[in-house]
Amino acid sequence: MTGWLAIAGLGPGDPNMVTPEVTAALAEATDVIGYIPYVARIASREGLVLHPSDNRVELDRATHALQLATQGHRVVVVSSGDPGVFAMAAAVFEALEAGPSEWRDLDIRVLPGITAMLAASARAGAPLGHDFCAINLSDNLKPWGVIECRVRLAAQADFAIAFYNPRSKARPDGLVRIFEILNETCRDDRPVLFARAVSTAQETLRIVPLPEASAEMADMRTMIIVGSSLTRVIDRAIGPILYTPRSAS
Structure with a gap:
């Protein structure tokens, strides 16, 4: 055989x-x-x-x-x-x-x-509609300093950022530092999506401005997508739509 x-x-x-x-x-x-x-x-x-x-x-x-x-x-x-x-x-x-x-x-x-970032993005609308990157926040296979550097550079480049493995019991405070870096670098109210257990019966979606985002809003089943400076929210009675325009102009 x-x-x-x-x-x-x-x-x-x-x-x-x-x-x-x-x-x-x-x-x-x-x-x-x-x-x-x-x-x-x-x-x-x-x-x-x-x-x-x-x-x-x-x-x-x-x-x-x-x-x-x-x-x-x-x-x-x-x-x-x-x-x-x-x-x-x-x-x-x-x-x-x-x-x-x-x-x-x-x-x-x-x-x-x-993959989780595409499922989460689709549920919310199209927050990855323009340039974006994905960063794994687990430090099991890379130093935490590398993670901080990549997050800072991605924010400086104004990518939308999809964060995998954002918070676990073993590292509950890492995400706190990530939001500190994002707020220090971005200095705006860009939207942040917390998409938990997407496509399952436990699915929840939450969109908040970056200054209001906190580590307690996420666990290991949560996908976090931080918008770029261009990412927008369309308010609707049946639920908001989150999207990033295709043009950077």
């Missing part, structure tokens, strides 16, 4: 946001590997082995997937959102580069998904 490895994005949470390509790969898989809550989204069936693991063992998970595929298994490594955005695709390729040469002959595919 010829093995293969697919690195798949399960989207933000709603099963309707899983692509047909990912659904087809899961139907053919013999093994599904991923972080515990993501593997829990996969229905068990005869002939399928589920391999859930902890959040901080990405390289071990990637190595396991490559080993199984080499042995002839049809393996799907799952991530939420898109696997290429702060997720497992890069970890698999890091393991591939460091591993045995025969791994490079494997059939390896990356199957894109709807």
